[in-house]
Amino acid sequence: MEFEKLYMFNPFNMSEAKSEDIAETYTNLQNELVNNPDNGAEISKNIELYANMNYLVGEMIARITEEYDTLKVETSIKENKALYSARKEWKETNEEKAPAISYFEAMAKEQVQKELKELAGLGARLFRFKKAYESIESKQNALKKRIESIKYEL
Numbered sequence: 001m002e003f004e005k006l007y008m009f010n011p012f013n014m015s016e017a018k019s020e021d022i023a024e025t026y027t028n029l030q031n032e033l034v035n036n037p038d039n040g041a042e043i044s045k046n047i048e049l050y051a052n053m054n055y056l057v058g059e060m061i062a063r064i065t066e067e068y069d070t071l072k073v074e075t076s077i078k079e080n081k082a083l084y085s086a087r088k089e090w091k092e093t094n095e096e097k098a099p100a101i102s103y104f105e106a107m108a109k110e111q112v113q114k115e116l117k118e119l120a121g122l123g124a125r126l127f128r129f130k131k132a133y134e135s136i137e138s139k140q141n142a143l144k145k146r147i148e149s150i151k152y153e154l
Helices: 019-032 040-093 101-111 113-153
Strands: none
Touching: 019 040, 040 101, 040 113, 101 113
């Protein structure tokens, strides 16, 4: 078996990989994990596999973060334009004093409701990937402690 799989992904071209390919690679790495490793070599192999799995999760976090940030900026711009247009239209068609700004903000929010929902979905997805990353890190640390205890038993 090949054990030196740490850093098996090139960060310079990882952004070119399709998300589906990353998911498939993650699943393949997951399938290579040794269930209930009982010696140093198996534990080391799992640590390396978890490191690579974490790299893939980190790549997905980067992609989702980029998508989230881009949508957030686009939504903000669209909302601000809608707010400006609503106020301008009010001033052009009404002689009385304009309502409070919160009235126009609510109208603008209504126009970006779909984008805000999508933004919330991306935020939730990002949260799940971050939790997966932390979980894998915890598993790696537990395996590292286990391998240390094996060293001291010998």
